[in-house]
Amino acid sequence: ATGAQEPAPVPAPVAQEPHPAQPVGQFLPVDGGQVPTTPHLAPTPPEAVLVPPEAAPEPEPFAAAPVAEEAVAPVPASREADPELVQSVDDLDTRGADEDDHGAEAAEAAEETADATEAPAVDPASQEALAPQDALAPQEAPHDGSSAGAAEAPQPVGPAAPAYDDAERAAVLKVMRERRDIRNGFRSDPIPHEVLLRVLEAAHTAPSVGHSQPWDFVVIRSADTRRAMHELATRQRDAYAKSLPKGRAKQFKELKIEAILDTPVNIVVTADPTRGGRHTLGRHTQPQMAPYSSALAVENLWLAARAEGLGVGWVSFFDEREMVRALGLPEHLDVVAYLCVGYVDEFPDEPELMQAGWSKRRPLSWVVHEETYGRRALPGEAPHDLLAETVAQIRPLDAKALGEAWERQKRMTKPAGALGMLEIISAQLSGLSRQCPPPIPEPAAVAVFAGDHGVHAQGVTPWPQEVTAQMVANFLGGGAVCNAFATQVGAEVCVVDVGVATDLPATPGLLPRKVRAGTSDMTTGTAMTREEAKQAIEVGIETARDLVAAGNKALLTGEMGIANTTASAALISVFTGADPAEVTGRGTGINDETLARKTEVVRRALELHQPDPADPIGVLAAIGGFEHAAMVGLLLGGASLRTPVILDGVSAGAAALVARAIAPEVLAACIAGHRSAEPGHVAALNKLGLRPLVDLDLRLGEGTGALLALPMVQSTARAMHEVATFDSAGVTEK
Ligand SMILES: Cc1cc2nc3c(=O)[nH]c(=O)nc-3n(C[C@H](O)[C@H](O)[C@H](O)COP(=O)(O)O)c2cc1C
Incomplete structure (x- = not known):
């Protein structure tokens, strides 16, 4: 038994003219009612899995403070008076349309997030038992802005020094x-x-x-x-x-x-x-x-x-x-x-660099932490959970922009449907950005997440583990295939150490975000803890935020981790229900004997953990890799910022399955860059209903297949801007 179960049946993608035999990109239901009819959009993927609030790493000292009371606390008054100074997620123009069309929905989602991040209904006694007895822990911090140590502080005598009057402060x-x-x-x-x-x-x-x-x-x-x-x-x-x-x-x-x-x-x-x-x-x-x-x-x-x-x-x-x-x-x-x-x-x-599209303003809510780094909360608000907040911001494609895109494609000076799959991508970009024509996804950055795998010890690959770190050095030195491809297509390579086994020296271009020095062997225990899995997802979300705030308009997945196709095969087996023998491949090119061992290793890990696809973070923790988790975060983060994410090969496919199980609408942002030679990748893409743009038997990873697909995605958006319509060019229609 693989322990793999179907989260819910996914109907086969609906074929589309003019190539009825070919599968097409599967789209999500769209916001705003009327769904355009051609090309047909496939039905809803499985139900979203609620991201359970993780057991708080520290007690929620604020749980007792009633939120309603905080809302009327005097603190936010000056923010209301000067709304322009308050930067929130709303500042990113990726969200602008939300305000018009989905204000109520967004507020509701935010409420839900806040609810989810409030201390769960935990027995206070057990919460206490969980509490780290750390003198620095914010045990006593009240939630009203007053100092935690107020009890020992001298009691104020007389009135405080006067503030400026309203006009002066303004x-x-x-x-x-x-x-x-x-x-x-x-x-x-x-x-x-x-x-x-x-x-x-x-x-x-x-x-x-x-x-x-x-x-x-x-x-x-x-x-x-x-x-x-x-x-x-x-x-x-x-x-x-x-x-x-x-x-x-x-x-x-x-x-x-x-x-x-x-x-x-x-x-x-x-x-x-x-x-x-x-x-x-x-x-x-x-x-x-x-x-x-x-x-x-x-x-x-x-x-x-x-x-x-x-x-x-x-x-x-x-x-x-x-x-x-x-x-x-x-x-x-x-x-x-x-x-x-x-x-x-x-x-x-606005800053001139923002006007020029060079950068975006980071919302204040991204950068204010309550007591400990990572516990983000604006004054007067409960700390929010990064993952839950990100998931709450993911929206389906926008029906209006999608409809406009189909209309425009029909009026462009070419036979309707003549750009095949690229027309679908252009509509997806419109629905995602809520703009028609959509922004041209340039500049773009490939995030190469690097991590090592405890399962390497099982002899699933002839490559020594040190190669992960050595290849990271190669990426940073500009000598890898991904660097050459990135240079060719004009993309930036961003290398993230999310779990490399050895210490890496600080180098320009390297983001040191190590969760742990490699996962544990999934055949003897869980690869990582749930908390680590979530931490690695958050690394991916933060990477998406950083790259988008730095002005990138497309994100590409990349990864490096010797033995990571073993973890990918295990993940794909769980989420597709396929037998390990069907989805375990030769990775870097292993022989029959190693392939048999690798397949057996995957089978043993699944038997040991019986992973439940309805608990995607549990699955990741049991059999995934840090780079898989980080890619999940990149996908969720990209989707929440309405930024397209081009998927690379089998590991990205595995990550996309996990991300979809967390938030089905993440697929609105996903474009399958290529189909790799790994059998598991085909299974993953079929399950996701995504049609790859490039199919060249690549099996390298590093983001190479996604990089090759980038110019196609950019071309289709550019065509929407630059191709004349029948009316404008005076061309007679059929
Ligand atoms: C330390 C520092 C160095 C800067 N150097 C440059 C520079 O060399 N060229 C430039 O165009 N802007 C430079 N700037 C301006 C920033 O681009 C600008 O502050 C930022 O885009 C935000 O815009 P704003 O200042 O209008 O809010 C610099 C700003 C700072 C704080």
Whole structure:
């Protein structure tokens, strides 16, 4: 017995004209009622599995605090008064449409999430038993914003110092909100001395370590000096441009990154790390406190300048030592900032990099943690569970945008359906983004999750385990196949250590997110604990968030882990119900004897754990890998941010099965990049109802198949933008 059960029957994908024999991408039910008829959309996948709130790693000291009471606590008042300052998940424009169409639904989901993350109905006695007896644990923290140690703190005597009145506070918050980094639209009007003086005085009132006031301000007006600085910056700009993946380089070309020549005044802000002598209070353990202090002076200057109607642009495209020499600065100084200052035509509402699609603002709710890192909660709110929150934000394809996409495809100057599967992908991109035409998914990034596997000990592959770490070094050095393919298609390679057995040195491009140094052997126990599985999923969600906030418009799955096709086969067996012999493959190219052993290993693991597909996290923990779990997170995270995720091979297929069991609508974001030579992958794709774009017997992993598919996905979106319609081109229809 494999222990594999059907979560629910999935009807076979409905064939579609003009190739009735071929399976088509299976879509989810759509939001908004009317489902377009051609190509036909397949019916609902299995029911969502409720993500059970994990047993809290620490007690929920806030459980007793009634939420309703918190809601009326005075804390959020100022947030209401200044809604623009509150960044929430809503800030990402991926969610904009929710507000119009699904506000109530979203609120309901948020409520559910909050409910789910509230302490489950646990016997307080047993909760206590679970509590780590850690002095740092937030045992006593009340939920009203008051200090946990209030009992020991001196009792307040008399009234607190007065706050600013409403108008004053509004002015302070307004200047922070409306401060912008400016690179365009400077004017040549001179800056009166008294104005510049006020701005410099503001800078000079900044806080500093040990009150060392390490800053100096060099005010540059000379055209010659500015020209020399401009040349230095241009050289660095060119070097940076060369280092970018093609997808990014195109965008960067459009960006202006400095206004050295366009502004009447440039200001160099330095930090003197020796000022204040040897015993500067607070600097002895952290020498970087000196430049930090100067950076605060920059912020003061920036805000005061905004209040004066002066724009400031910070240029950091310099080799610092080169600049020190060129400006004749004392060698012991650090240059903290080079600022271009002048009057401007206007201050944009949003950062220019956001307007250019280079980045997105991260919501405040992503970055505020209550007591311990990872326990995210805004003041006055209960901590939220990252996985549950992510699942709650996943929505089906939008019916309106989907309908518009089909209509547009019909009107484009080509026979209807002539782009076959690509028409379906373009409609999916529209439904996902809620825009028609959909955004072109560029730039794109492949996240290569690396992890090791305890089951390696069972002799399932001839490759030694160290190869995982060695290949990670190869990815980072740019020497792997995925690097070559990524360069070709202009994508970024992001390498994530989610569970490599050995310690990896810090290297640019490597995200150190190790949950544990390799899983345990699934034939003798669970590969990981439930908590670890969830942690690895969260690594994937966070990676999706980071890559999307950094401006990527498509995510690709990649993975590296010697022995991971064994775990993939086990996962696929559970979720498809196929016998291990049908879904266990040769991976890197093993011989018959090793294949027989590998199949037996999968069978033994399934017999031992009897994994229940209705408990996807339990399945992952029993027989999965850290990289599988992280890919599950990437898929869920991508879907929650309405960003397409192109799946690579068999391990991604296994992860997609797990993700679908957690949140069926995750498939709205999934595109099958390719079909690998592994038999398990075919079983997974059939079960998912996804039709692969590339079918070339690849069996490498690393994201290579997904990378090859990326230009197809981008092409179909571009066609929606650029192909003329019969009306616009005056072409006669059939
Ligand atoms: C330390 C630092 C260095 C920066 N260097 C540059 C730079 O070299 N070129 C540039 O165009 N913008 C630079 N910026 C500006 C940022 O791009 C800008 O602050 C960010 O996009 C947010 O936009 P906002 O300041 O308008 O809110 C820098 C900002 C900081 C804080």
